[in-house]
Amino acid sequence: MNLKKLSTLLGLSQTTVSRALNDYPEVSEATRKRVKDAARAYNYSANTRAKGLATGRSMAIGHVIPISTQHEMVNPVFADFIAGAGEIYSRNDHDMLLSVVADIDEERIYRELAAKASVDGVIIHGPRANDPRIKLLQELGLPFVVHGRTSDEVADYSWVDVNNRRSFQRATEFLLDLGHRRIALINGLELMDFAQRRKDGFLAAHANRDLAADPALMVSEEMTEDFGYRSASEMLRRALPPTAFLVSSMIAAIGVRRAIGDAGKKMGRDVSVIIHDDELSYLPNGVEIPIFTAAKSSVRLAGQLCAKMLLDIIASGDRTPHNKLLETELTLGDSTGPAPEGG
Numbered sequence: 001m002n003l004k005k006l007s008t009l010l011g012l013s014q015t016t017v018s019r020a021l022n023d024y025p026e027v028s029e030a031t032r033k034r035v036k037d038a039a040r041a042y043n044y045s046a047n048t049r050a051k052g053l054a055t056g057r058s059m060a061i062g063h064v065i066p067i068s069t070q071h072e073m074v075n076p077v078f079a080d081f082i083a084g085a086g087e088i089y090s091r092n093d094h095d096m097l098l099s100v101v102a103d104i105d106e107e108r109i110y111r112e113l114a115a116k117a118s119v120d121g122v123i124i125h126g127p128r129a130n131d132p133r134i135k136l137l138q139e140l141g142l143p144f145v146v147h148g149r150t151s152d153e154v155a156d157y158s159w160v161d162v163n164n165r166r167s168f169q170r171a172t173e174f175l176l177d178l179g180h181r182r183i184a185l186i187n188g189l190e191l192m193d194f195a196q197r198r199k200d201g202f203l204a205a206h207a208n209r210d211l212a213a214d215p216a217l218m219v220s221e222e223m224t225e226d227f228g229y230r231s232a233s234e235m236l237r238r239a240l241p242p243t244a245f246l247v248s249s250m251i252a253a254i255g256v257r258r259a260i261g262d263a264g265k266k267m268g269r270d271v272s273v274i275i276h277d278d279e280l281s282y283l284p285n286g287v288e289i290p291i292f293t294a295a296k297s298s299v300r301l302a303g304q305l306c307a308k309m310l311l312d313i314i315a316s317g318d319r320t321p322h323n324k325l326l327e328t329e330l331t332l333g334d335s336t337g338p339a340p341e342g343g
Contacts, residue, residue, distance in 0.1 A: 006044050010035060060095040061085075061310060062119035064110060066103045077249070077278050077299050078125070081147065084303025085123065092311055094120075107136060114140040121310045123147060127159075127193050143319070145310040147302060150193050156321040158313060160305045164194045167295045167328040168201035168246065171274045174293075174330060175244045176209060179339035180272060184217040184235050184242035186228055186252055195220060198248055198276070217242050228255025236263040236271075243339045244272040250283060253292055257335075273335040276328070290333030297328045 007014045012035070020027045020035035027035075038044070063082070082096070089096055097119050101109050110133065113119050121143035124133050127150040134157055137144045146159040175183050185202050188195035199218070206213045217235060221227045228247060235242050236259060247253040253275040260267045267273055277285050277294030285291055309322050 003044075006035075006038060006042060009042070010038055057120045057314070058117055059093060060097045060119045061089060061307065062097045062099065062113050062122040063125065064099045064101060064106060064113075064122065065125065066106050067100060077251075077280065080278065080280055080300045081125075081303035081306075084298075084300035085307035086303075088304050088307035088311065094311065107132075110136055110140065110142070114142045120314045121145070123306050123310060128191055129193065129196075143310060143313050145306045145313070145322075147306050148192075148194055151196070158309060158322045160302055160309060160324045160326070162194070162297045162302070162326045162328060164197035165201040165204070167276065167297070168198040169205045170201075170328075170330060171246055171295050172202050172205035173208075175246065175272060175274065175336070176205060176211070178244075178272065178336065180244040181211065181339070182214065182217065182240060182242045183244045183246060184232070185213070185219070186231050186245055186247040186256060187218065187220045188223045188248045190220040195248060202246060223249035223252045225251055225255040225258075228252030229259050230255070232256040232259035233262065236260070236265070242271070244274070244336075247273060247275045250275050250277050250280065250285065250292065250294075268335045268337050270340055272337055272339075274330075275335075277331075286333065290331055291335065293331065293333040293336040295328040295330050297326060302326065 003014050003017060007017045010017060012031070016027065016031070017035050020032040021039060065078075082098075086096060097113075099109050099113075110122070113122065119142075122137065124131070124137070124144055124146045125148075127134075127146050127148045129150060131150045134144075134146065134150065138157070144158070146157060147161070149159050149161045172183060183202075185199065187199055190196050190199060199220075202218075203213055216238075219231045221231075228249075228251070232245060232255065245253075245256050247256055253273060256273055257267055260271050260273075265271050273292055275285075275292045275294050277292065277296050278299040279285075279296055280299070285294055305324055309324065313319065313322065
């Protein structure tokens with residue numbers, strides 16, 4: 001059964017049937033009930049294309065991903081975000097249009113998406129300081145939600161973000177309470193807003209106790225296992241090595257753990273580690289007892305919230321900025337303990 005056949009059986013136009021199924025107010029209650037009863041009786045399910053014809057929308061949401069190695073969202077974590085967003089799109093009969101483009105083509109792609117009405121809205125990933133995409137999409141009039149924030153953008157816009165500064169300040173304070181004073185920060189690219197906020201929280205925790213963080217123990221790069229391993233290995237060879245690491249990603253933390261083992265030390269006893277844990281579905285932080293003490297944050301949930309926020313904006317036509325700030329939960333694992341004596 002398709003829309004045309006159902007319309008013929010009911011003696012109604014395809015537009016009227018589609019609008020009745022989608023609860024448009026201009027369709028009478030009696031007609032809406034008649035159409036929905038028939039749809040159930042004939043096991044009819046609307047397809048996205050037909051729904052788009054009735055609503056004048058594309059029924060698709062865009063995600064534009066630049067191919068630069070200098071973008072933190074090009075990371076396995078992105079898959080869980082997309083999985084979360086995809087769940088919401090599917091429930092609301094929307095498709096996802098994923099465009100992987102060269103950096104120089106990013107602006108052109110956004111302009112084409114708007115000009116061709118290929119998508120009803122987009123989600124921006126990996127916001128940077130003074131991110132030009134926000135102003136561009138506002139000029140184009142294309143609804144959007146930012147996964148994250150950009151500190152230097154003064155205009156209001158819709159976003160979903162984790163309280164990265166507070167999260168890393170609390171994690172650093174926890175390590176300081178355990179007696180650690182040489183704490184290393186293995187951070188993501190600090191041109192990305194989230195990484196800069198994490199560094200700010202790390203520094204604030206030290207400053208609040210009249211302590212100075214050692215610049216030699218703070219590094220920033222793409223959050224890979226190799227980066228974590230190389231950075232931790234170099235630091236652990238120092239005359240005064242760190243007694244604790246605060247790591248921006250579980251993926252990088254796996255490298256840190258490997259470096260600790262290679263140095264002949266035991267994680268949780270000789271060297272403590274706290275991670276930002278995105279609760280990755282394919283990379284769990286232990287089973288019953290967490291491997292790492294972690295500031296937990298679900299990137300899948302963030303994907304769901306971004307998608308729902310954007311669909312609500314599109315459906316209502318209300319461009320009033322919507323914001324959602326998520327807090328992390330510090331959970332204890334086997335990776336932390338008191339600072340070793342003499343440390």
